[in-house]
Amino acid sequence: MKEHWSDRLQRFDRRWIFLVMGLAVVVPLFFPLGLPAKPDRMTKAAFNAVDALPEGARVFVSIDLDPASTPEIEPFFRAVILQLKRKNAKLVFATTWYQAPPLVDRYMRETIEVAIAPAGTAGYSGLNDRPYRKNVDYVNLGFRDGKGAIIQAFGSSLRLAFDNHADDGTALERIPMMRGLEKLADFDLIVLVSAGSPGAKEYVQFVGTRERLPMIAACTAVSTTDLAPYFQTGQLIGLVGGMAGSAGYETLVGKPGAGTAGADVLNIGNIVVILAIVFGNVVYFAGRYHRRQRGAS
Amino acid sequence: MKKTLPLLFGMVFGAYAVIEFYIPHHLVGSLSDELRSWAAILAAAAFIIGGINILQVTWPKIRRREPDWQYKVVLLAAAAVMLLAGLPWHKLGDTPATPTVLIEAVPGPAHLVVNAPADVTIQVGAVIAPPRPDGARYQADVGPGTVEVKLSRRVPGYRTQLAPITITDGQRVTVTGDPPMLWGREGRVFVWIYDHIFSPSNATMFALLAFFVASAAFRAFRARNLEAALLLGAAILMMLGRAPLGRAISDVFPDLAQWILDVPSNGGRRAIMMGAAIGAIATALRIILGIERSHLGSDA
Amino acid sequence: MTELPFVDVVGFWVATFLTFCCLSFLYKDNPFYKLAEHLFIGVSVGYLIILQWGDNLQPKLVDALFVRGYRALAEGGSLDRWWVMRGIALVLVVMLFVNALSRRYKWVGRYPVAFVVAFYAGLQINAVAQSELGEQIKFSASTIDAPKVDLNSAPLDQLTSLPGGSPSIAEKLIVERARAPFTSVDDAVTRPSLTAPERADLAETRGHLVGLDARAAVGPGEHDRFGIVSNLLLLLGLLSSLVYFYFSVAHQGVIGKVSRFGVWTLMIGFGASFGLTVQGRISLAIGRAYDVSGRTVGPTDAARIHSLPVAVVCLLLVVGGIVVWELRNRRRSGKDSA
Numbered sequence: 001m002k003e004h005w006s007d008r009l010q011r012f013d014r015r016w017i018f019l020v021m022g023l024a025v026v027v028p029l030f031f032p033l034g035l036p037a038k039p040d041r042m043t044k045a046a047f048n049a050v051d052a053l054p055e056g057a058r059v060f061v062s063i064d065l066d067p068a069s070t071p072e073i074e075p076f077f078r079a080v081i082l083q084l085k086r087k088n089a090k091l092v093f094a095t096t097w098y099q100a101p102p103l104v105d106r107y108m109r110e111t112i113e114v115a116i117a118p119a120g121t122a123g124y125s126g127l128n129d130r131p132y133r134k135n136v137d138y139v140n141l142g143f144r145d146g147k148g149a150i151i152q153a154f155g156s157s158l159r160l161a162f163d164n165h166a167d168d169g170t171a172l173e174r175i176p177m178m179r180g181l182e183k184l185a186d187f188d189l190i191v192l193v194s195a196g197s198p199g200a201k202e203y204v205q206f207v208g209t210r211e212r213l214p215m216i217a218a219c220t221a222v223s224t225t226d227l228a229p230y231f232q233t234g235q236l237i238g239l240v241g242g243m244a245g246s247a248g249y250e251t252l253v254g255k256p257g258a259g260t261a262g263a264d265v266l267n268i269g270n271i272v273v274i275l276a277i278v279f280g281n282v283v284y285f286a287g288r289y290h291r292r293q294r295g296a297s
Numbered sequence: 298m299k300k301t302l303p304l305l306f307g308m309v310f311g312a313y314a315v316i317e318f319y320i321p322h323h324l325v326g327s328l329s330d331e332l333r334s335w336a337a338i339l340a341a342a343a344f345i346i347g348g349i350n351i352l353q354v355t356w357p358k359i360r361r362r363e364p365d366w367q368y369k370v371v372l373l374a375a376a377a378v379m380l381l382a383g384l385p386w387h388k389l390g391d392t393p394a395t396p397t398v399l400i401e402a403v404p405g406p407a408h409l410v411v412n413a414p415a416d417v418t419i420q421v422g423a424v425i426a427p428p429r430p431d432g433a434r435y436q437a438d439v440g441p442g443t444v445e446v447k448l449s450r451r452v453p454g455y456r457t458q459l460a461p462i463t464i465t466d467g468q469r470v471t472v473t474g475d476p477p478m479l480w481g482r483e484g485r486v487f488v489w490i491y492d493h494i495f496s497p498s499n500a501t502m503f504a505l506l507a508f509f510v511a512s513a514a515f516r517a518f519r520a521r522n523l524e525a526a527l528l529l530g531a532a533i534l535m536m537l538g539r540a541p542l543g544r545a546i547s548d549v550f551p552d553l554a555q556w557i558l559d560v561p562s563n564g565g566r567r568a569i570m571m572g573a574a575i576g577a578i579a580t581a582l583r584i585i586l587g588i589e590r591s592h593l594g595s596d597a
Numbered sequence: 598m599t600e601l602p603f604v605d606v607v608g609f610w611v612a613t614f615l616t617f618c619c620l621s622f623l624y625k626d627n628p629f630y631k632l633a634e635h636l637f638i639g640v641s642v643g644y645l646i647i648l649q650w651g652d653n654l655q656p657k658l659v660d661a662l663f664v665r666g667y668r669a670l671a672e673g674g675s676l677d678r679w680w681v682m683r684g685i686a687l688v689l690v691v692m693l694f695v696n697a698l699s700r701r702y703k704w705v706g707r708y709p710v711a712f713v714v715a716f717y718a719g720l721q722i723n724a725v726a727q728s729e730l731g732e733q734i735k736f737s738a739s740t741i742d743a744p745k746v747d748l749n750s751a752p753l754d755q756l757t758s759l760p761g762g763s764p765s766i767a768e769k770l771i772v773e774r775a776r777a778p779f780t781s782v783d784d785a786v787t788r789p790s791l792t793a794p795e796r797a798d799l800a801e802t803r804g805h806l807v808g809l810d811a812r813a814a815v816g817p818g819e820h821d822r823f824g825i826v827s828n829l830l831l832l833l834g835l836l837s838s839l840v841y842f843y844f845s846v847a848h849q850g851v852i853g854k855v856s857r858f859g860v861w862t863l864m865i866g867f868g869a870s871f872g873l874t875v876q877g878r879i880s881l882a883i884g885r886a887y888d889v890s891g892r893t894v895g896p897t898d899a900a901r902i903h904s905l906p907v908a909v910v911c912l913l914l915v916v917g918g919i920v921v922w923e924l925r926n927r928r929r930s931g932k933d934s935a
Contacts, residue, residue: 014512021511035541052764067496068503071884143652146337153333163656209728221877225870233736243880267542269879276514307711314719335686341653346697348642372639379643493608498637501619507882531868564834565866574729581718
């Protein structure tokens with residue numbers, strides 16, 4: 001008996017699907033749709049939380065990511081740093097991911113120690129920022145491992161957790177901006193750039209809820225549904241989910257970047273997957289109908 | 298004894314970790330901080346042991362010439378190179394943090410000369426000198442006073458050299474420097490390998506998932522019943538709502554996606570969270586009370 | 598900016614080559630993929646050991662015990678109790694290494710393992726009880742009512758949280774309402790002190806179901822009906838999902854129907870999770886595409902790297918290599934069968 005088209009398609013070599021997906025990612029790089037990225041409610045709340053900070057606010061930024069997650073949350077990081085530098089916020093950085101330290105060092109060089117949006121930046125009309133000076137305007141505390149335990153230690157004593165020195169070896173008592181910053185509760189805001197575990201969830205569980213800390217988090221799209229309940233209860237006061245969230249945040253800050261460009265490419269990838277789901281189900285139901293007809297006859 | 302004492306050891310610290318939450322005394326806080334340091338130390342040591350274990354497992358495969366043993370050689374060689382690059386070899390020699398400064402009396406305004414290789418960025422105060430592709434020296438008349446000369450390379454792995462100089466009219470100050478290369482965790486070779494081998498490989502391994510998810514979407518996600526149809530419907534609405542294309546089609550999609558996240562997703566997720574929390578507490582109590590012993594080995 | 602050193606240009610080429618080696622796994626497991634995989638694992642092992650030693654063990658063990666201890670003794674002081682405590686940590690680390698390196702004394706490693714597992718378990722109890730149970734129950738037990746925010750009396754944070762709101766808009770609304778109370782939402786969003794972009798932001802979020810009009814009013818006592826329905830559905834979804842997870846009672850009759858509603862809620866939630874997962878995975882591929890096409894570096898560096906020609910060359914190398922490998926395999930299997 002001749003094979004039904006649905007049975008042939010069920011055995012479709014998946015490598016053709018890989019090829020279509022590859023084209024869906026590459027082609028929009030050269031032919032972008034140029035659709036604007038609008039922020040969702042949770043992203044707006046995160047932006048507003050930073051916007052409400054006073055001039056010179058003290059902010060703790062935990063950069064917990066790896067190279068794989070940078071496309072999703074690095075755009076948020078760059079946008080929020082611009083927003084914080086516009087407010088002359090004092091920044092303290094740390095990380096609990098072993099993959100992160102060289103990335104953190106790069107971010108210090110590329111976004112903290114230089115002006116992200118100096119005067120005359122094309123396509124940008126917001127306030128300008130300035131280069132930050134190490135151990136004067138910002139401190140990089142470095143990396144410490146220990147999952148929930150070390151995060152709880154941040155909430156108890158940053159000095160003990162980081163053995164009384166910054167990542168470059170400078171004693172914390174010799175850094176004037178660290179005066180009065182003993183633990184996480186001493187900061188005006190905590191920004192969590194979180195790719196997984198340990199990350200925003202552990203901050204909420206081990207220290208945020210207990211100390212009622214004002215925290216915003218950027219996470220990968222995968223983690224958004226896990227962290228959304230915390231936003232609803234107020235344990236997080238802002239949540240930026242995935243590349244789409246980062247693109248929305250860039251729009252709010254006024255400097256579109258890799259997130260906005262990436263979200264544009266995301267459109268086509270989404271369409272491919274949606275069509276794959278729909279077409280896969282059409283094939284399945286056609287096959288089922290055909291088998292029922294054959295069984296009836 | 299080999300089983301009971303470790304169990305008791307764990308029980309004491311586990312019980313302490315629960316109780317310390319309720320005791321606000323400063324000594325308890327200090328002890329808790331110390332124990333958290335132990336946890337961090339042991340976590341780091343466990344990672345190192347894991348790394349050593351990989352090497353222990355790999356070496357016999359090379360010796361016995363098992364299939365693909367050549368790749369194991371690559372693995373060991375790469376580990377060795379990274380370990381060697383991560384050691385601070387520069388501490389054996391001299392890595393000057395300041396360039397040499399020569400002050401000469403020369404009539405005229407205060408004049409600054411900076412000698413550095415072409416790939417070194419020269420910053421005088423807040424002013425960054427333009428690139429000098431031919432490696433020519435940088436020269437400029439500066440105002441009298443104190444100014445900091447900073448020599449750095451744009452790529453990581455070099456020590457930045459700083460020279461605060463006080464200069465007056467009638468002086469020519471010549472600053473000569475070359476930021477030395479560093480080794481170790483922030484060194485040139487270590488960071489190069491991280492940026493150009495570790496980072497792209499790590500990212501691409503995860504990027505493979507994009508292709509597999511597309512394949513799974515076609516081959517496996519079937520709306521066989523109402524529940525599966527609800528799942529797929531919600532997934533499609535979420536994909537449309539969170540990407541700019543959805544908003545371009547209709548404003549309904551983003552609002553619907555947010556509503557799905559706020560109501561059914563959060564409702565179900567909260568139930569899972571609560572259930573998981575109860576399970577986690579139950580398991581933790583079993584561990585602390587010594588009922589659960591599997592983590593101590595097969596004959597515990 | 599100075600020119601990118603040639604060794605870093607070569608680094609980008611190596612990264613591009615390794616990217617295509619890893620992607621070749623989509624065809625099938627092959628020598629290029631294996632090479633990239635083993636190189637990655639080897640580099641990761643070395644990286645991990647250096648990092649954990651330098652950033653954790655050195656400051657917390659070596660410096661704390663030997664450097665500071667030596668300094669304390671050299672200054673004529675003594676070693677305090679916290680030094681002794683840290684010494685115990687060193688003993689535990691040694692025990693962990695003995696566990697890994699010795700078969701005969703493996704049992705020694707039970708002490709540090711018991712400490713870590715039990716200590717983390719203890720920390721976990723309080724952490725999850727408070728954040729996953731306490732806060733979630735507190736939120737769920739709160740009223741399902743959804744009162745509208747009274748634009749004429751609400752505090753700053755409530756006005757900020759409205760759709761289209763921001764701290765600056767909220768401050769202006771507070772000033773405006775003191776000047777003249779709002780008579781309607783339309784009146785509030787068109788006040789003169791609001792800038793054109795602010796008015797545009799607010800106009801974009803107008804809507805009677807989930808927008809500004811649903812959440813805001815100009816007097817007390819108004820309620821967001823859709824919000825009440827949503828809160829009710831949220832509570833019902835939570836309770837029915839909890840019923841689904843209660844396995845001590847058979848899921849029949851009323852319990853069965855409630856449990857079914859719980860399953861539907863969970864399925865919608867999993868669908869949302871899956872949709873976001875798809876986006877997340879695609880984002881990872883987009884990131885690689887950006888790196889390989891040279892869009893993550895400045896234009897001068899991109900010109901020096903020649904990203905696109907290099908990408909094509911690397912792709913051809915990998916594809917060509919796999920073709921050669923496949924032909925050799927077929928020849929070998931042809932010989933074997935003969």
